[in-house]
Amino acid sequence: MSAAVSEAERRELEAFLFLEARLADTSRYAEWEALVTDDMSYWVPAGPVQPGADPAAGLSYINDNRARLATRIRQLQTGKRHAQTPVSRLARSLSNIEVLAATDGEYTLCATQVVYEVATQASARLQLWPGRVTYRLRRAEDGSLRMAAKTVELVTAGEPLPNLAFLL
Amino acid sequence: MTNYGDLVGGDRVHASLYADESVFADELDRIFTRGWVFVGHDSEVAEAGQWVTRRIGREPVIMTRDRDGSVHVLANRCSHRGTALCWEHRGRATSFQCNYHAWTFGLDGSLRAVPYPAGFEKDRVSLGLDRPAQVDSYRGFVFANLDGSAGPLAAHLGRGGVDMIDRLCDLSPTGTIHLAPNWIGHQVHSNWKMWPESDNDGYHLNWVHASMVSSAPDTYYQETVLGGETGNQSLAVDWGDGHVELDFRPSYRRELAWLGVTRERVASYCDALVAARGAEAANRSLWDGPPHGLIFPNLFLGELNLAIIEPTSASTMVHWHTAVQLDGVDEAFNRRILRQSEAAMGPAAFIVPDDAATAERMQLAVDGVQPGWASAADPRGWIDMSRGLGRERTEPDGRKAALISDETTNRGFWRQYRTVMSR
Ligand code: FES
Ligand SMILES: [Fe+2]
Numbered sequence: 045m046s047a048a049v050s051e052a053e054r055r056e057l058e059a060f061l062f063l064e065a066r067l068a069d070t071s072r073y074a075e076w077e078a079l080v081t082d083d084m085s086y087w088v089p090a091g092p093v094q095p096g097a098d099p100a101a102g103l104s105y106i107n108d109n110r111a112r113l114a115t116r117i118r119q120l121q122t123g124k125r126h127a128q129t130p131v132s133r134l135a136r137s138l139s140n141i142e143v144l145a146a147t148d149g150e151y152t153l154c155a156t157q158v159v160y161e162v163a164t165q166a167s168a169r170l171q172l173w174p175g176r177v178t179y180r181l182r183r184a185e186d187g188s189l190r191m192a193a194k195t196v197e198l199v200t201a202g203e204p205l206p207n208l209a210f211l212l
Numbered sequence: 213m214t215n216y217g218d219l220v221g222g223d224r225v226h227a228s229l230y231a232d233e234s235v236f237a238d239e240l241d242r243i244f245t246r247g248w249v250f251v252g253h254d255s256e257v258a259e260a261g262q263w264v265t266r267r268i269g270r271e272p273v274i275m276t277r278d279r280d281g282s283v284h285v286l287a288n289r290c291s292h293r294g295t296a297l298c299w300e301h302r303g304r305a306t307s308f309q310c311n312y313h314a315w316t317f318g319l320d321g322s323l324r325a326v327p328y329p330a331g332f333e334k335d336r337v338s339l340g341l342d343r344p345a346q347v348d349s350y351r352g353f354v355f356a357n358l359d360g361s362a363g364p365l366a367a368h369l370g371r372g373g374v375d376m377i378d379r380l381c382d383l384s385p386t387g388t389i390h391l392a393p394n395w396i397g398h399q400v401h402s403n404w405k406m407w408p409e410s411d412n413d414g415y416h417l418n419w420v421h422a423s424m425v426s427s428a429p430d431t432y433y434q435e436t437v438l439g440g441e442t443g444n445q446s447l448a449v450d451w452g453d454g455h456v457e458l459d460f461r462p463s464y465r466r467e468l469a470w471l472g473v474t475r476e477r478v479a480s481y482c483d484a485l486v487a488a489r490g491a492e493a494a495n496r497s498l499w500d501g502p503p504h505g506l507i508f509p510n511l512f513l514g515e516l517n518l519a520i521i522e523p524t525s526a527s528t529m530v531h532w533h534t535a536v537q538l539d540g541v542d543e544a545f546n547r548r549i550l551r552q553s554e555a556a557m558g559p560a561a562f563i564v565p566d567d568a569a570t571a572e573r574m575q576l577a578v579d580g581v582q583p584g585w586a587s588a589a590d591p592r593g594w595i596d597m598s599r600g601l602g603r604e605r606t607e608p609d610g611r612k613a614a615l616i617s618d619e620t621t622n623r624g625f626w627r628q629y630r631t632v633m634s635r
Contacts, residue, residue, distance in 0.1 A: 088560065090396050100547055102393040103535060105560045112555070118427035119562055125423040127565035166572035167401045202301070204397030204530045207568050208560040 047146040057151060058141055060181060060189045065138055065157075068211040071131040073117045076211060081182060081192040084110050088212055089195070091202035105201070105208060120209075126165060127209035133162040134210060138177075149183035150192075157196070159212065171206055174199045214238065216633040219586055220626050223598035226586040227578040230403035235583070236526035242633050243509050244269025245358045248368040250511035250520060251275055254283050254352045255390035256302070261319060264302045267522055268344065268356055274298050274308070275354060278319045283349065285356045286321040287342035297341075301395070308341075317341055350374065351381045352388065353511075369507070371610070372451020376503040376513055383497055385484035385540035391518065392535040392550055396558045399530055402571035403578075404510075404523035407531055408625045410567045411512045411519065412505060414448050414458045414616035415599065420570050424562045428555075432469045436460040436616075446616035448600070454508025454628025456621035459613070461500045470501030470515060471548070481541050488540075502536070506621075508628050516549045517557050527575055531564070533557040597622050 049057070060079075067076040087099050088106040099107050108116060119125050136159040145152040159173035180193035196212045198205075214235060219226040229235055243249075249268045252275045256264050263276035265288055272288040274297065288296050290310040297308040297317070307324060308317045316325040321341035326332050345360025350373075355365055362368060369377075381387055400407075410416065418425070418438060425431075425438060436446050445462035460470070468475060475482050475498070485494040502515045512519035519533040535553035537546040556563045581593040600618025607613050614620040 090558075091394055100550070103396055103550055103553060103558075105396065105554075105558060107551070107554050115428050115562070119423045122423040122426050124426070125566065126420060126569040129569075165569045166576060169401075202394075204399035204532075205559045206399050206401075207565045209565045 047143045047151075049143050049146050049151075053146075054143060056189070057143060057153060057181065060191075061138060061141060061153065061155065061179065064191060065136050069134040069136055069159075071120070071128070071134075071210065073120050073211075077114075077117050079189075079191050080110075080113070081184075081190045082110055083192060084108075084113055085193045086113050087193070087195045088208070089197060089201055093197055105198075105205070106212075125209065127207045128165065130164050132210045133164055135160045144178075151179075151181045153179045153181065155179070161210065163207065165207075167206075169206075173208075173212060175201075175212075214583055216630055219583060220630040220633075222623065222627075223601055224594050224596050225626055226583065227581040227593040227595050228583040228585065230405060230575065230578045231526055231581055232583055233526050236523070238633060239523070240269040242635060243629075244271075244523070246361050246635070247509065247632055248346075248355045248357045248362050248365055249509065250507060251285055251347075251354045251356050253389070253391050253518070254349060254354055255388075257283060258390070259304075261304045261306055262302070263298060263305060265298050265300070266520075268358055269523065271358060272296065273344070273356070276305075276319050282320075283347070283354055284320055285344050285347045285354065286317075289342065290315060290317075291323065291339045291341055351377050353377055368453065370451065370453040370455060372449075372453060372455035372457065372505070373507045375451070376455070376457060376505050376507065379497070379500060380502045380513060380516075380536065382489070382493075383485075383502060384538040385481070385488040386538075387488070388539045390537050390539060392537055392553070395520075395532045395534045397530045397532050398557075398559050398564065398568060399528070400568045400571055401528055402568070402575040403527060404521050404529040405625075405629075406571040406574055407512070407519075407521045407529065408456075408506050408509065409622050410571060411514065411521075412448075412456050412458055412621040412625070413619075414446065414621070415619065416567075416570070420566045421563060423566065428562060430472075432460070432464070432472065435465055435469065436463040441617055442615065444616065447613045448616050448618045448620040449505070450604075450612040450620050450624030450627075451505075452610070452612075452624070454625055454632075455506060456624040457503055457505030458616060458621065460504060464499055464501070467495070467498045468501075472552070473548075478545060481538075481545050484540060506625065508625065514557065517553050519557070527579060531568070533564075597626065 086108040090105050138155050138157050140156040142154050155177045157177045161171045163169055175196050175198040178195045181189050182192045184190050251266050257277040260277050260279045263274050266273050274286045274288045276284050292315050295310050295312045314327050318324050321343055323336045323339045344356035344358045346357040348365035447459040449457040449459045503513050505513055510521045516536045517533050522530040535549050585592040597619045600614040604612050604614045
C-alpha cells in the first residue's frame with residue numbers, strides 16, 4: 045500500500061526526512077528538536093516487532109514520550125554525556141522512501157536507513173546501524189512539516205548492541 | 213602459573229588482571245567452572261517446555277522446565293557431534309531435536325531417540341547432554357556450579373546474598389517476582405570485572421553521571437549518592453563472600469523514594485503489601501526499597517533491574533539486563549518499573565552508557581599491561597583501591613561498611629576474587 049501524493053508534496057516530504065537525517069548526523073540537537081511535535085514519540089524496539097505490538101509491554105532500547113525525549117536532548121547538551129563526548133562521527137544513508145498514508149495533513153512514511161558511526165568516545169570502532177524507519181509527519185498551523193513519531197527497527201535488535209547514545 | 217596473591221593486594225590490584233588472556237582462562241576455570249554462577253529466574257520458564265539460553269562462563273546452556281515442574285540446566289550442545297540445540301534466546305519445546313542427525317533429547321537432557329538405531333551400540337544413558345553437576349535455586353533465582361566442587365548454594369549466598377534477594381522479593385505482596393518479557397544485551401569492549409566494580413561503585417556518580425544528574429534532577433540519586441563526601445548516610449557494604457552492596461536505606465527521606473512516587477499514587481499496591489505482611493514489615497519495605505548490590509560473580513541486583521555480567525573474552529563482555537516485575541500488583545505498577553528500567557539500563561539509557569564509555573576508556577589504558585610488571589624492579593601497572601580503608605567499620609551484624617564513596621565494595625569483590633583464584 046502506498047498513498048497518492050503529488051510530486052511536489054513527495055519532494056517536500058523527502059526533503060524533510062533528509063533535513064532530519066542531517067541534523068541527527070551532525071548532532072545539531074536544538075535544531076533537530078525544533079522539528080518535532082509536542083506529542084512526539086521516539087521508539088527503538090529491542091527485538092522484532094509484531095504488527096500492532098504495544099511498545100509499553102516490554103523493554104525497549106528507547107521508548108521516549110516527549111518529556112523523556114526532552115531529557116535525552118538536555119543530557120546530550122550538558123557536554124558531560126561521556127557516551128557522546130566527543131560526539132560520534134556519523135553519516136547515514138536513507139533509501140526506499142515510501143509514503144504509506146496521507147490524510148488531513150498527516151503522513152506515514154517508511155524508509156531504510158544505515159547509520160555509519162565511529163564511536164570516538166573510546167573504542168573508535170566503526171559501527172553499523174541498519175534498520176527500517178517509520179515516520180509520522182504532521183503539518184503545523186503554518187503548514188510546515190513536523191515529526192510526530194519515529195520508530196527505528198534495527199535489524200540487529202535483540203542482539204547485544206554497543207552504546208547507542210546519538211540520535212538514531 | 214600466575215600467583216594471584218601477588219596481583220591482588222588489600223588496597224590495590226594489578227591492571228594485567230583486566231587484559232591478560234591466561235588470566236581470563238583461569239577465571240573461566242576457577243570462578244565460572246568451580247564456583248556458583250547465576251543462570252536465570254525460574255519464572256522465565258514458568259511452563260513446561262519453555263526454555264531460555266544462557267552462558268555459564270563460556271559454556272552455552274539451556275534452562276528449561278520439565279513436565280514434573282523441575283528446572284533443568286543443560287549444555288546447549290548435542291552429545292553426538294556438538295551442534296547447538298537452541299540458537300535463539302528463548303522458545304518452547306516438547307523435546308530438543310538436533311538438526312544435524314536428528315538425535316532427540318528430553319527436557320531433562322536424556323537421549324531419547326536416535327535415527328537408524330541398528331548402527332548404534334553405545335548405551336544411550338551415557339549420551340545425555342552434559343549438565344552442571346549442581347543446580348539449585350533460592351526464591352526462584354537459579355544458580356549452577358559446573359564441576360560440583362563449590363559446596364552448597366546456601367553457603368555461597370551467605371547472609372548477603374540471601375538478605376538482598378529477600379529484600380527484593382519481599383517487595384511483592386505475594387513474595388514472588390517474575391521478569392520483564394525480554395533481556396537487553398549491552399556489548400562493551402571492557403573486561404567483565406569492570407562491571408561488578410562500577411555497578412557497585414559509590415564514588416563515580418558525581419562525575420560519570422553528571423549529565424544525568426543535571427538533566428534529570430529529580431531522581432532518588434540526589435539523596436542517596438550525591439552531595440559531598442559526608443553529605444549522605446548511604447553505605448558501601450562488604451557482606452563477605454564477594455557479595456557487596458551500595459546500601460541507600462539510611463539516606464531515604466521518604467517512603468517509596470526508590471519508586472519516585474507517593475503512597476497515594478500506588479495505594480492499592482501498598483494496601484496489598486500491608487495485607488500480606490502486616491503494617492510494620494510492609495512499611496519497612498516501602499521505605500527501604502530494593503537492594504543495589506552484586507551477588508558474586510555475575511548477578512547485579514540494580515534496584516528493580518537484574519543484570520547478568522557475561523564475560524566473552526579478556527577484553528569484551530555483555531551486560532545483560534531485564535526488569536523485575538512484582539507478582540500480585542496491577543499492570544500500571546509493573547509498567548512504571550519497565551519505564552524506570554529503560555531510563556537507567558542498556559545501550560541507549562541515561563545512566564549505563566556513560567559507565568560503558570568509562571569502562572572502554574579503562575580497557576584502552578590497561579590493554580597492554582603484563583603480569584610480570586607487577587613485581588619488576590621498577591613495578592608498573594598497579595591501580596589503587598584504598599579509598600576509605602582506614603574508616604571501614606564492622607557493623608554489629610558483621611558487615612563491613614564505610615561511606616558510600618569508599619571503595620569497600622570493590623575491595624570486597626577483589627578479596628573474594630583472590631581467594632577463589634588462588635584455589
Ligand atoms: S550432531 Fe546432533 S545429531 Fe549429530
Ligand atoms: Fe555508574
